[in-house]
Amino acid sequence: MNTKPHNMFRLAALAAACLLSTAGAAQAETYQFSGDISSSPTFQRLIGSGPxxxxxxxxxxxxxxxxxxxxxxxxxxxxxxxxxxxxxGGVWDNYLFLYQTAFNPADARVNILKGSSGLGFGAAKLSLDLSAGSRYVLVTSGYLNKDMGSFVNTINGAGQVSPVPEPASAALLLAGLLALGVMVSQGRRRA
Structure with missing residues (x-):
């Protein structure tokens, strides 16, 4: 009995599980991420939580x-x-905004829940009650047009924070899974 196709299927399943776990694994209670907004798109920000x-x-x-x-x-x-x-402290003054469902840079007033600045180059902070399963968008920006650079954001709360994959990431994951499926199918035909 040839077990090669079965082993390839197990390998494909393991690879898919690894891809899913690296595509935005949830962390219990605390989630931290970093970035840099120096060369990112721009928008006209709200004053506080708007309007x-x-x-x-x-x-x-x-x-x-x-x-x-x-x-x-x-x-x-x-x-x-x-x-x-x-x-x-800090080398640039930051601002945080929290949106529900989606963020539209063309009109920052839509879907806004809350906004808060770092007030004099300190940490920008906000807190809010969130609903399970709803989509949220945390927007990190500068206080003024000249304020930009690297940042580290931390989210603490009652449950796990799960990043929503960007369409390009989801497409890349799907392409990888399809390629694994083709490999398994070809292995079965050869057996």
Missing amino acids: NLSTVANAVHFNAFEFSVSQAGSYSFESLVPGDTSPT
Whole structure:
């Protein structure tokens, strides 16, 4: 009895599990990620939670992180920039916004839940009750158009935070799974 196709199927299943786990594994209670908004797209940010748009921050760079949570409850968000060691530390002044469902850079007033600045180059912080299974977008931006650079964001809360894969990431994962399926199919034909 030839077990090669069976072993290839097990290998394909293992590879698929590895791809899924690296495509945004959920972490219990605390989730941290970093980035840099220096060369990212821009938008006209809100003043606080809106509804007014800032006239002096009409082209701030931003990062949009889409996620969902596994459990309803209170969640806190903190954004730090290099040099944040005190309320007056940091090399650029950051701003955080939380949106529900989607973020539209063409109109930052749509779907806004809350906004908060780092106030004088300190950590930008906000907290809010979230619902399980809903899609949220955490937007990290500068206070002024000139404020940009690297950041580290931390989300703490009642449940697991799961990043929502970007369409390109999901397409890459699907292509990998299809390639594994073709390999398994070819192995079966040869057996």
